[in-house]
Amino acid sequence: MAIVSLREAINQAIDEEMARDERVFLMGEEVANYQGAYKVSQGLLQKWGPRRIIDTPIAEAGFAGVGVGAAMVGLRPIIEFMTWNFSLVAYDQIVNNAAKMLSMSGGNFHVPIVFRGPGGAAHGLGATHSQALESVYAHFPGLKVVMPSNCKDAKGLLKTSIRDDNPIVFIESEVMYGDKGEIPDGEYTIPLGVGEIKKEGNDLTIVSWSKTLAHVVLKAVDVLQQELNVSIEVIDPRTIKPMDYDLIVESVKKTNRLVIVEEGWPFAGVGAQISHEVTSRAFDSLDAPVERVTQEDVPLPYAHNLETLSLPNLDKIRTAVKKVLYID
Amino acid sequence: MKSTAAVAPKQNHSRLPGLSRETLLSWYDDMLLVRRFEEKCAQLYGMGKIMGFCHLYNGQEAVSTGAIKGALNPNDYVITAYRDHGQAISKGVDPKAILAELLGKYTGTTRGKGGSMHIFDRATNFLGGHAIIGGHIPLASGVGFAIKYRGEKKVCLCFMGDGATNIGAFHEALNLAGLWKLPVIFIIENNKYAMGTAVERSSAVQDLHKKAIAYNISSEVVNGMDVLEIYQKVKAAADRARATYEPTLLEIETYRFRGHSMSDPVHGVYRSKDEVESRKQSDPIILLGETLKEEGMITDQYFDEAEKRIKKIVEECVEFAENSPDPPVDELWKDVYFEGRGE
Numbered sequence: 001m002a003i004v005s006l007r008e009a010i011n012q013a014i015d016e017e018m019a020r021d022e023r024v025f026l027m028g029e030e031v032a033n034y035q036g037a038y039k040v041s042q043g044l045l046q047k048w049g050p051r052r053i054i055d056t057p058i059a060e061a062g063f064a065g066v067g068v069g070a071a072m073v074g075l076r077p078i079i080e081f082m083t084w085n086f087s088l089v090a091y092d093q094i095v096n097n098a099a100k101m102l103s104m105s106g107g108n109f110h111v112p113i114v115f116r117g118p119g120g121a122a123h124g125l126g127a128t129h130s131q132a133l134e135s136v137y138a139h140f141p142g143l144k145v146v147m148p149s150n151c152k153d154a155k156g157l158l159k160t161s162i163r164d165d166n167p168i169v170f171i172e173s174e175v176m177y178g179d180k181g182e183i184p185d186g187e188y189t190i191p192l193g194v195g196e197i198k199k200e201g202n203d204l205t206i207v208s209w210s211k212t213l214a215h216v217v218l219k220a221v222d223v224l225q226q227e228l229n230v231s232i233e234v235i236d237p238r239t240i241k242p243m244d245y246d247l248i249v250e251s252v253k254k255t256n257r258l259v260i261v262e263e264g265w266p267f268a269g270v271g272a273q274i275s276h277e278v279t280s281r282a283f284d285s286l287d288a289p290v291e292r293v294t295q296e297d298v299p300l301p302y303a304h305n306l307e308t309l310s311l312p313n314l315d316k317i318r319t320a321v322k323k324v325l326y327i328d
Numbered sequence: 329m330k331s332t333a334a335v336a337p338k339q340n341h342s343r344l345p346g347l348s349r350e351t352l353l354s355w356y357d358d359m360l361l362v363r364r365f366e367e368k369c370a371q372l373y374g375m376g377k378i379m380g381f382c383h384l385y386n387g388q389e390a391v392s393t394g395a396i397k398g399a400l401n402p403n404d405y406v407i408t409a410y411r412d413h414g415q416a417i418s419k420g421v422d423p424k425a426i427l428a429e430l431l432g433k434y435t436g437t438t439r440g441k442g443g444s445m446h447i448f449d450r451a452t453n454f455l456g457g458h459a460i461i462g463g464h465i466p467l468a469s470g471v472g473f474a475i476k477y478r479g480e481k482k483v484c485l486c487f488m489g490d491g492a493t494n495i496g497a498f499h500e501a502l503n504l505a506g507l508w509k510l511p512v513i514f515i516i517e518n519n520k521y522a523m524g525t526a527v528e529r530s531s532a533v534q535d536l537h538k539k540a541i542a543y544n545i546s547s548e549v550v551n552g553m554d555v556l557e558i559y560q561k562v563k564a565a566a567d568r569a570r571a572t573y574e575p576t577l578l579e580i581e582t583y584r585f586r587g588h589s590m591s592d593p594v595h596g597v598y599r600s601k602d603e604v605e606s607r608k609q610s611d612p613i614i615l616l617g618e619t620l621k622e623e624g625m626i627t628d629q630y631f632d633e634a635e636k637r638i639k640k641i642v643e644e645c646v647e648f649a650e651n652s653p654d655p656p657v658d659e660l661w662k663d664v665y666f667e668g669r670g671e
Binding site for chain 1: 469
């Protein structure tokens with residue numbers, strides 16, 4: 001076991017897969033000379049050269065489309081968005097060209113590509129730079145959406161994503177790049193669509209992912225277990241699509257209560273989808289309606305107090321937990 | 329063919345450099361096949377057998393024949409927009425499979441998943457058939473990127489209409505191709521109208537080829553009614569791309585003889601009958617036929633024989649398509665995620 005940062009874990013995944021497969025390359029803004037806007041690609045230009053580590057102009061539609069075209073004819077691009085917020089100007093390339101190509105071409109052309117970069121809110125970046133877009137991309141058939149919450153998962157899931165033959169939306173977090181964690185020595189991968197029980201418990205289940213899980217939920221669970229004297233099970237689905245419903249349903253059958261905590265907005269959010277699936281498959285096991293903690297249904301404000309108020313936080317999770325446990 | 333065998337082709341004519349009679353006749357046939365295929369599509373659309381949107385290529389045949397059948401190698405790539413039947417035929421995609429696709433049949437190019445606007449064929453490197461205007465142009469730069477990445481001597485032809493030069497993806501894709509020197513030939517088929525909006529009402533620059541200047545890409549204007557000129561210009565661009573990876577933009581001035589789509593009349597609100605009739609005087613198929621006759625390569629008899637031959641091919645397409653099965657129900661859930669081709 002080695003201790004690395006999340007940015008190092010991602011860097012290792014890219015580096016190892018580039019060594020393994022000559023068709024893999026990394027393209028994006030500031031990935032080469034600058035060594036990555038968040039230093040994720042530190043050293044890769046020096047190791048692999050400008051043929052495979054490629055700086056682009058500020059042209060997301062252009063270079064996302066270049067990735068899709070290159071993937072159609074046999075390469076395996078990793079396209080970095082400096083943040084997922086900027087993917088919105090490449091939306092057509094992702095949801096029309098990447099997601100639909102295999103189906104619309106009747107199986108003629110598949111698109112093995114990874115779009116990756118940080119998503120969600122950081123601190124004080126304002127509404128356009130703070131969006132959790134996983135529910136948006138998970139909506140489209142043809143895409144897989146992957147969201148690691150820790151270093152080990154980030155490396156293992158990214159390696160699997162690069163080897164996958166489908167377009168992958170791989171969403172990291174700006175505020176997690178410095179997070180440290182253990183990763184196994186040597187080669188390992190983690191399958192997509194397989195969640196993990198982060199912590200076992202008996203009284204209720206909380207599902208959350210990415211930064212919200214790592215930075216908000218796990219800390220809240222420590223506080224609330226003591227405060228309310230309850231035992232909370234925590235599940236990290238790790239991939240949003242395909243979602244490991246089985247793991248969640250089995251947990252709910254044990255705990256009989258479910259809270260979903262996510263950074264996205266409530267309307268048609270990932271939590272709404274999980275809630276439907278659990279209600280449909282384990283209705284008789286539920287002792288309380290499923291609760292969701294989401295970002296407030298507003299564009300994220302800049303001011304620190306308003307930003308904190310809008311995002312999932314301890315107080316909101318406490319309220320939801322007490323509600324499903326019928327604690328006044 | 330037999331009846332004209334006695335006619336000796338002239339050698340080394342400046343208009344027909346190094347082109348054999350066989351090659352030129354195959355181009356004539358290709359253009360005629362596209363024309364008759366599209367006329368059959370119009371008929372089938374009227375009968376309700378073709379659904380959705382359907383955009384016909386009548387009048388523009390010289391572009392696909394000269395640029396693809398003429399100038400490309402079989403392993404070169406073609407990507408295009410939604411007016412794609414002609415380009416697919418010129419690339420060698422089986423017209424039977426194209427017509428079956430239009431009828432929504434399982435034997436179609438995409439098993440009934442794509443329809444008229446989304447013809448794809450892996451075997452001939454025909455990369456679609458794309459219906460979001462301009463959205464496919466970055467893909468062409470990506471194909472060029474892959475060619476260069478692997479050090480291949482191939483090119484990618486990217487077709488688009490005049491309207492596509494006003495959308496952002498066009499400019500981003502050309503900038504990347506010019507910046508990185510990608511072996512892509514961007515072909516604007518300027519048929520003067522983006523649906524019903526004339527070029528002078530949609531583009532600040534009306535000489536569309538000048539847009540290439542912004543991206544340091546060589547460009548030229550080409551007469552879209554002259555298959556020989558199209559062949560020569562695209563061939564020169566392709567040779568250059570193979571040697572140096574340099575991209576090119578060609579503005580091919582053409583004209584569609586039918587409406588934008590099946591619901592758009594040939595003339596009416598945005599162009600006059602006189603304009604259409606006058607443009608039809610430079611029918612690319614008739615022009616090539618006249619040239620071949622003047623060169624002594626064919627006689628009038630060839631035209632009749634070609635018509636009969638092409639008519640038979642189109643009839644075979646219809647028969648094949650109509651007798652093909654609908655996609656099976658389980659096809660609905662296939663090819664959403666890739667699980668290999670069983671190769």
